[in-house]
Each structure stands twice: as structure tokens, then as C-alpha cells.
Amino acid sequence: MAHDHTVLSTRAACLAALRSSALSSNPGSAQANLLFMDGPAHTRLREVVRGMIARAEPLPPDVRARIEGIAGGLGDEFDLVADFARPVAAAVTAVVLGVDLPPRVIDDIEAVTANLDAWFGRGGAADTAALRLAMFFARAGVLPEADVTEEERLVTPVVLAHAAFENSRNFLALAGLRLVVERRPEDARSLANEIVPARLVYRRPTEDVELAGHPVRAGQTVAVRLDDGLPFGAGPHTCPGAGVALAEADVALSALARVLRPGHRVREVEYSTHPVFHGLERAVVRLGN
Numbered sequence: 001m002a003h004d005h006t007v008l009s010t011r012a013a014c015l016a017a018l019r020s021s022a023l024s025s026n027p028g029s030a031q032a033n034l035l036f037m038d039g040p041a042h043t044r045l046r047e048v049v050r051g052m053i054a055r056a057e058p059l060p061p062d063v064r065a066r067i068e069g070i071a072g073g074l075g076d077e078f079d080l081v082a083d084f085a086r087p088v089a090a091a092v093t094a095v096v097l098g099v100d101l102p103p104r105v106i107d108d109i110e111a112v113t114a115n116l117d118a119w120f121g122r123g124g125a126a127d128t129a130a131l132r133l134a135m136f137f138a139r140a141g142v143l144p145e146a147d148v149t150e151e152e153r154l155v156t157p158v159v160l161a162h163a164a165f166e167n168s169r170n171f172l173a174l175a176g177l178r179l180v181v182e183r184r185p186e187d188a189r190s191l192a193n194e195i196v197p198a199r200l201v202y203r204r205p206t207e208d209v210e211l212a213g214h215p216v217r218a219g220q221t222v223a224v225r226l227d228d229g230l231p232f233g234a235g236p237h238t239c240p241g242a243g244v245a246l247a248e249a250d251v252a253l254s255a256l257a258r259v260l261r262p263g264h265r266v267r268e269v270e271y272s273t274h275p276v277f278h279g280l281e282r283a284v285v286r287l288g289n
């Protein structure tokens with residue numbers, strides 16, 4: 001695994017990196033993971049995934065009702081992660097996958113966050129959760145007819161579930177926290193630019209190349225920052241779920257704004273420590289003085 005890292009610091013270089021065909025998304029491991037694929041194979045699999053995401057576009061009325069029900073059920077005391085962001089993200093992820101997701105499956109989706117650790121030669125516990133998820137989705141018959149290889153059939157639902165759930169949960173929790181503190185509803189798109197739930201993506205140049213004045217060498221690991229107005233990335237891997245994420249957040253945050261009372265205050269906040277995914281472990285909101 002390469003130890004030679006560089007971080008791109010300007011927005012122009014980050015955008016150039018995301019758009020450049022000289023940079024691979026593959027960390028060097030042969031995986032049928034959409035996020036790690038390049039070229040025509042990536043384009044083909046991405047079409048399959050886009051078809052699944054389209055199940056949630058526009059958000060079906062029963063999902064909207066479910067999200068409003070989750071927010072409507074928040075009482076005098078609640079945790080923005082466990083009682084709001086997590087169940088909302090789970091409801092939307094279930095629609096995209098086309099199956100109900102029992103609580104143990106949501107636990108496993110949370111545990112696979114570390115799939116990015118392929119960039120650093122680690123895996124471990126996340127692999128076990130990913131395997132359990134692959135088996136669950138295979139039994140549920142997700143992706144039965146699609147034009148995919150056997151390995152893609154196993155891996156793709158896991159990657160999609162994680163992508164749909166993780167960033168949405170973090171975004172909803174952080175945006176909810178801001179709403180409770182500031183009491184000023186904002187639209188989801190401008191919030192996504194400021195909150196940036198995924199801070200970085202990684203790429204590997206297949207040749208020496210210059211990106212908006214920043215030279216990178218073949219084989220280096222390049223960290224691309226997304227916190228300067230690129231919350232959904234750009235180029236061939238740009239988030240295909242951005243529309244769903246924003247629609248989901250608009251419904252959920254409006255519903256949260258309606259249940260908040262003047263005495264609701266944030267009591268305890270714990271941020272998560274993942275270097276890439278920016279989120280909350282918990283944020284307890286309680287009515288009182």
C-alpha cells in the first residue's frame with residue numbers, strides 16, 4: 001500500500017482531480033465496489049445503481065409520511081441521531097434497496113463505514129458486517145435481473161446501502177443540531193455546502209499529471225477535499241443520490257422545525273471521530289429552562 005500521500009488544497013485542483021481520467025478511484029484492491037471502479041465497467045454498474053435510486057425519486061408519499069411520523073413522534077427529550085437522523089435515513093435506504101431493513105441490518109450498515117479503509121490496507125470488523133449484509137441482500141433477492149457479475153451482485157447492494165445511509169444520517173443529525181441551536185430553517189442544498197458530511201475522497205494517478213497547477217505523481221494517494229463547495233463530489237463518481245438526499249432532508253427538517261418548542265435545548269453533543277465522515281454520535285435535546 002502506498003505511503004506517499006498528497007492533499008489537494010485548492011478547489012480548482014480538487015475539481016480537476018475529480019474530473020480527470022488520469023486518476024483512478026481504485027485503492028489497489030480488486031473489488032467490485034462501485035466507488036472503486038473506473039471506466040466502462042463503472043459506467044455500466046452505475047446505471048444499474050441509478051435505476052435503484054430512482055425508486056426514491058420523487059420521494060414516495062408513504063416515505064414522506066413515515067419521515068413526518070418519525071419527527072412527529074419526538075417528545076420532550078430525544079436524541080437527534082438515534083431518534084431522528086438514523087430512522088429517517090433507514091427509511092429512505094429501505095426504499096432504494098427495495099427491502100425492509102431490520103434493526104440488526106441497520107447496525108451492520110453503520111459498521112461498514114470502514115470500507116474506505118481499503119485505502120490504508122485495513123479492513124477487519126467492517127468486513128464481517130459487509131459479509132453479513134451481502135448475505136442478507138442476496139437472500140432478499142436485491143438485483144436479481146441486472147446486468148452485473150456475480151461479485152457485483154453481492155457487493156453492490158452493500159455499497160449502495162452504506163452510501164445512502166451513512167452520509168444522510170450524518171447530514172440530518174448535523175443539520176438538525178443547527179436547527180435546534182439557531183431556529184432558522186434553511187434549504188437543504190445550502191446546508192449541504194456548509195455541513196459537508198463527507199470531507200474527503202481519495203484517488204490514485206495512473207500517470208504523472210498536473211491538476212490546476214498542483215503536480216501529482218503516478219501511484220501517489222491523493223486526498224481530494226470536498227469542503228469548498230463540493231459536498232456531492234464531481235465527475236464520473238458524483239453522488240447519484242444527491243437529489244434523494246436533499247429531498248429527504250427538506251421533508252425531515254421541516255417536520256423537525258414543526259415539533260420544536262421554545263424550551264427545547266441541546267444538552268449533550270458527541271461528535272464522531274472518523275477522518276472522512278463528519279457526523280454525530282449523539283445529540284440530546286431536552287425541554288426545560
Ligand code: HEM
Nearest residue numbers: 034035163164167168171201231232233237239241244245
Ligand atoms: C447528504 C447526503 C450525501 C452526501 C453528502 C453524499 C456524498 C457523496 C459523495 C461525495 C460521493 C462521491 C464519492 C467519490 O467521488 O469517490 C458520493 C457517491 C455516492 N453516493 Fe452519495 N451522498 C449523500 C447521500 C446519498 C444518498 C441518499 C444516496 C442513495 C440514495 C447516495 C448514493 C451514492 C452512491 C451510490 C455513490 C457512488 C457513486 C459512484 O461511485 O459512481 N448518496 N456521495
